[in-house]
Amino acid sequence: MIALSSDYLLFELATGENVPFSAEMISVELVDAKDGGFDEQFVQEAAKGVFHYFKHEMGCETITVGEFAAALEKVLRGLSPKFPRRAQWGRTGAHVTESDLGRLAAESGAGCELFFFPLLREEMRRQLQQTPRLLRFRGLRECVMKLTGARRWSQPCSALADQIVGYLRQCLTADVKRDELAMLVE
Numbered sequence: 001m002i003a004l005s006s007d008y009l010l011f012e013l014a015t016g017e018n019v020p021f022s023a024e025m026i027s028v029e030l031v032d033a034k035d036g037g038f039d040e041q042f043v044q045e046a047a048k049g050v051f052h053y054f055k056h057e058m059g060c061e062t063i064t065v066g067e068f069a070a071a072l073e074k075v076l077r078g079l080s081p082k083f084p085r086r087a088q089w090g091r092t093g094a095h096v097t098e099s100d101l102g103r104l105a106a107e108s109g110a111g112c113e114l115f116f117f118p119l120l121r122e123e124m125r126r127q128l129q130q131t132p133r134l135l136r137f138r139g140l141r142e143c144v145m146k147l148t149g150a151r152r153w154s155q156p157c158s159a160l161a162d163q164i165v166g167y168l169r170q171c172l173t174a175d176v177k178r179d180e181l182a183m184l185v186e
Contacts, residue, residue: 007022007023010062012063065186097127099124100138101137101142102146107119113147116143120168128176134184135183136186140165141153144164
């Protein structure tokens with residue numbers, strides 16, 4: 001077993017997979033964060049603070065994504081009473097829609113990013129028609145490994161993962177004109 005670097009935490013995903021992240025690797029995006037009065041840099045710094053708390057104050061080596069999200073929500077709510085509570089996220093419509101990025105990669109074929117991105121855009125539009133409060137895209141690592149054909153995670157894999165997350169952000173801001181919508185990519 002390989003020892004984990006001192007500046008990393010293992011995040012346990014809903015699939016049971018453990019993925020190492022450093023504080024700098026954590027990307028938190030609040031769609032329409034102006035409701036809470038936070039800019040992107042502020043939210044990133046708050047996420048780094050929560051990471052530090054779990055890693056150094058609590059001495060954790062593994063946490064779930066849910067634990068991290070709950071702690072970050074608590075911090076942000078403490079800093080702004082206008083920040084919406086999780087219970088308020090699902091007031092209308094279906095509150096969580098989920099898509100499997102690995103399935104989309106398999107449908108587009110190995111090494112076929114050309115077909116993957118249009119499929120991803122259509123999947124997001126399909127989800128948005130259900131008026132969700134949370135868009136969840138799972139299987140990013142599996143998706144990237146299928147698209148690149150890699151056996152081990154490498155720099156090109158990281159670059160493609162960043163490209164997919166960036167594309168999802170662009171699609172979300174282009175297609176969504178309402179408040180209180182969050183997106184989770186894991």
